[in-house]
Amino acid sequence: METTKIVENVAFNILKQASIYLPEDVKQALTQAYAEETSETGKTQLKAILDNIELAEKHQAPICQDTGTIIFYIKAGAKAKNLDKIEEALINATRKATKEIPLRPNSVNPFTQKNSGDNTGRYIPFLHWEIVSGDSLELTVMPKGGGSENVCVTGMLVPGEGINGLKKFVVDAVLKAGAKPCPPNILGIAMGGGTDIAIKLAKKVLLRPLHEPNENPEIAKLEKEILEAVNMTGIGPMGLGGKTTVLGVHVDYAFRHPASFPAAVAFNCWAARRASARINADGTVEYLTHKIKW
Amino acid sequence: MAVYKFKTPISEEDIRKLKVNDVLYITGTMVTARDQAHKRALDYFKQGKPLPINLEGLAVFHCGPVVSKEGEQWIAVAAGPTTSTRMDIFEDDFIKNFKVRVVIGKGGMGKKTTDAMAKYGAVYGAFTGGAAILAAKAIKNVKSAEWLDLGMPEALWVFEVEEFGPLAIAIDSHGNNIFMDIQKKAEENKQKIYQKLGLSP
Numbered sequence: 001m002e003t004t005k006i007v008e009n010v011a012f013n014i015l016k017q018a019s020i021y022l023p024e025d026v027k028q029a030l031t032q033a034y035a036e037e038t039s040e041t042g043k044t045q046l047k048a049i050l051d052n053i054e055l056a057e058k059h060q061a062p063i064c065q066d067t068g069t070i071i072f073y074i075k076a077g078a079k080a081k082n083l084d085k086i087e088e089a090l091i092n093a094t095r096k097a098t099k100e101i102p103l104r105p106n107s108v109n110p111f112t113q114k115n116s117g118d119n120t121g122r123y124i125p126f127l128h129w130e131i132v133s134g135d136s137l138e139l140t141v142m143p144k145g146g147g148s149e150n151v152c153v154t155g156m157l158v159p160g161e162g163i164n165g166l167k168k169f170v171v172d173a174v175l176k177a178g179a180k181p182c183p184p185n186i187l188g189i190a191m192g193g194g195t196d197i198a199i200k201l202a203k204k205v206l207l208r209p210l211h212e213p214n215e216n217p218e219i220a221k222l223e224k225e226i227l228e229a230v231n232m233t234g235i236g237p238m239g240l241g242g243k244t245t246v247l248g249v250h251v252d253y254a255f256r257h258p259a260s261f262p263a264a265v266a267f268n269c270w271a272a273r274r275a276s277a278r279i280n281a282d283g284t285v286e287y288l289t290h291k292i293k294w
Numbered sequence: 295m296a297v298y299k300f301k302t303p304i305s306e307e308d309i310r311k312l313k314v315n316d317v318l319y320i321t322g323t324m325v326t327a328r329d330q331a332h333k334r335a336l337d338y339f340k341q342g343k344p345l346p347i348n349l350e351g352l353a354v355f356h357c358g359p360v361v362s363k364e365g366e367q368w369i370a371v372a373a374g375p376t377t378s379t380r381m382d383i384f385e386d387d388f389i390k391n392f393k394v395r396v397v398i399g400k401g402g403m404g405k406k407t408t409d410a411m412a413k414y415g416a417v418y419g420a421f422t423g424g425a426a427i428l429a430a431k432a433i434k435n436v437k438s439a440e441w442l443d444l445g446m447p448e449a450l451w452v453f454e455v456e457e458f459g460p461l462a463i464a465i466d467s468h469g470n471n472i473f474m475d476i477q478k479k480a481e482e483n484k485q486k487i488y489q490k491l492g493l494s495p
Contacts, residue, residue, distance in 0.1 A: 040295075041315070041462060048422035048460075052374075055427040065360045065372035065426040102371060104360045105446050113330070115445030147377045147401070147423065167491045175484060178477050179401040180377050182423035229487050233480040238423055239401060240462060241476045271424045 001283065004085040007137070010277050010285055011093030014141045015070070016101055017290040018275035019062040022053055025210040026186075026247070026272045033184055033237075033244040042242025046184075049237070049270055064271045067103035068143030070094050070125035073204065077134035080281065086137070087127060094118070094125050106146070128204070135281040138288075140207060140274065148185065148269040151177035152202075154195045157261040166191055166263050167226060173265045174230045174246065179239020182269035184247045186210065189226070191263045193254035198264035201252040206268045210248040223249045247272075299457065303351025304395040306415035312463050314470040318419050319459035320396065323437070323452065324353045328376055330448035331441060332384035339391045346440040347452055349392040353419075356381055356399030358447025360426070361436065368436035370453065374426035375400040378418070386410035402464055402473025412469045419461025420473075432458040 001009075022030075030053070034046040056063040072090055076083055097103055098119045107121040108114065119125065132138075153173050157165040170189055177185075190201035213220035227249045236242025247270070256262065276288040295315050300308060302322030312318065325347060327335065335345055359373035378399030381388075385397065385407040395416050397403070400423035411417060421429060435454040442449045464472040488495055 044460065044462070045422050048425045048428055052422070052425040052428045055431065059427060061427050061430070062360060062372045063426065064424040065358065065374045065429075066376070066424075067360065067372075102360055102362050104358060104372075108445070115447070117445070145424075150377065164491070164493050168488070168493050171484070171487055171491070175480055178480070179473055180379060182400065225491065229491050232487050232490065233483055235476060235480050238420065239473055239476060240420060240464065241472070241479075269424060 003082045003283070004089045006279055006283055006285070007086055007089040007139070008093045010279055011072070011090050011139055011141070012097050013287070014139060014275035014277050015093060015097040015143070017287070018141050018143055018273040019067055019101055019103060020056055020060055021290055022063060022271065023209065023274060023289055027053060029210050029247040030184070030270060033247060037237065037242050037244050039236055039242035041240045042236040042244060045237035045240060046244070062101060062103065063273070064145065065104055066145045066147065067106065068145050068273065069106055069149070070119055071128070071142045071144055072125055073128045073130070073140040073142065073207065075130050075132045075138035077136045078131050079135035080137050090125055090127065091120050094120055137279045138276060139279070140276040142207065143273045145182070145269045145271060148181035148267040151181045152199065152264070152266045154199050154262065154264040156195070157263050159259065159261045163222065165261065167229070169263050170226055170265055171229060174235070175233060177267060178235055181267040182271070183235055183239060184237055184244045184270050186247050186268040186272050187226070187230070187249045188266035188268070189249065189264070190252045190254070191261065192256035193262060194260070195262050195264070197254050198262040199266065201254060202264040202266035205250040205252040206266055206272065207274050208250045214251055219251050223251050302353065305351065306395070309395045309415050309417055310467050312417050312466050313468070314463055314466045314472050316463045317459065318396070318461040318463055319457040320353050320461070321456050321458070322352070322454070324355050324398070324455050324458060325349060326355045326357045326359060326451040326453070328356060328358050328448050329380055330444045331450045332381055332388055334441060334444070335392070336384055336387055345392070346438070346450060349394050351393065351395050353396035353398055354388070354394045356397070359451060361446060361451070368439055370430045370433040370436055372426035373429045373433060374424050375421045377401040378403050382407055389414050389416045398461060402471065405474070408465050408469060408471045408474070411465055411467050415467050417463050417467055418465035420464040421459070421461055429458070432456055
């Protein structure tokens with residue numbers, strides 16, 4: 001098969017995997033949260049979430065009706081062929097997925113308010129490119145829900161406050177978000193670089209599995225500390241009260257300008273969807289996050 | 295925590311029986327409306343134009359569903375709630391003008407809506423966000439699709455539902471609002487959290 005056709009098929013498959021099946025680490029975290037939640041209303045919400053995950057798999061339907069804005073992360077081997085055709089293949093896969101899975105058309109022109117009807121439009125699906133060594137192509141898709149997107153924040157902190165300023169920024173963001181981002185959430189936190197770099201890193205770090213803390217023990221400690229703190233808010237599942245407000249926290253950073261301390265918090269809803277696959281130069285495909293055969 | 299099962303059209307008298315933390319299941323007609331449909335409905339009201347459906351006693355659902363068409367029939371594939379706070383700017387007039395009795399969504403609504411619910415007799419039923427297939431299973435029939443020019447998520451979908459729920463009554467018609475209570479408590483916990491993190495207030 002032609003490379004571009006393979007890319008289109010694989011992109012369609014990971015879109016389908018992501019939309020219907022939650023990654024195992026997210027399912028496990030929700031199951032554990034259900035077992036540990038002490039609020040009666042909170043438990044009802046988690047039960048509905050777990051039931052819904054099962055129903056989506058059984059009926060092969062998208063977990064949530066908000067099938068998100070489609071974002072692709074591409075790790076392109078410098079020696080991979082036909083890189084100029086990838087964008088078109090990903091757009092085609094998005095159109096096909098919208099029609100066949102089906103996905104909700106979520107791409108609206110901000111001037112005319114018209115929905116394109118197929119999840120494509122200017123810059124959408126959005127493609128993040130990274131050039132790596134080798135000749136393979138790794139595709140990751142993150143269908144990102146609007147409810148959790150609406151509470152993402154970037155800010156310029158005071159450098160003199162250091163990490164304490166960041167902690168405060170995150171707690172305040174969670175309190176302000178309240179019930180809106182469909183808690184229990186996953187938080188991607190980043191600092192440094194600049195506002196654009198911080199939010200880009202914050203969103204990308206959401207791709208990290210929940211059971212994988214940062215490899216730097218100091219940052220892993222910060223992740224744990226923030227997780228425990230934000231779960232003291234009592235916001236709980238769906239904001240109806242309880243101890244599970246956040247399932248996991250991931251932190252990343254870039255070096256900062258001496259005068260600036262940019263920070264960003266990216267929220268993901270409990271339906272934290274992601275799927276990845278690697279296409280090797282010989283055309284073979286490995287699905288990296290989901291073990292489902294198609 | 296009492297469990298109620300109501301059929302549409304729902305009377306003001308019945309709606310006033312509900313208290314926060316009760317659970318409600320609805321059978322009958324439910325109409326989806328998000329930002330754009332709320333805006334258009336209120337514009338129509340101002341101009342004296344009738345809506346495609348009389349909303350009195352019905353449930354309005356903050357939802358942009360995934361639907362597919364099989365022949366001439368629409369099927370609701372996934373239909374969970376969207377964040378209701380965006381509709382706060384419209385909902386008091388919406389309740390007042392169209393006499394809807396139940397507003398369904400996620401994330402709760404503010405004081406203006408809570409006051410309108412107390413005044414005109416309506417409740418807010420929270421459905422678990424993201425539980426789109428659970429919701430779709432209770433939708434027995436898509437009766438009609440109106441205002442499709444607004445796009446699939448924003449159109450006005452008229453659903454026939456059977457025991458749609460569980461809806462956690464989070465705002466009742468007596469001025470109580472669980473979301474505002476939880477948010478207030480969370481704010482009160484803030485100093486405790488700051489202290490744990492070693493932050494100055």
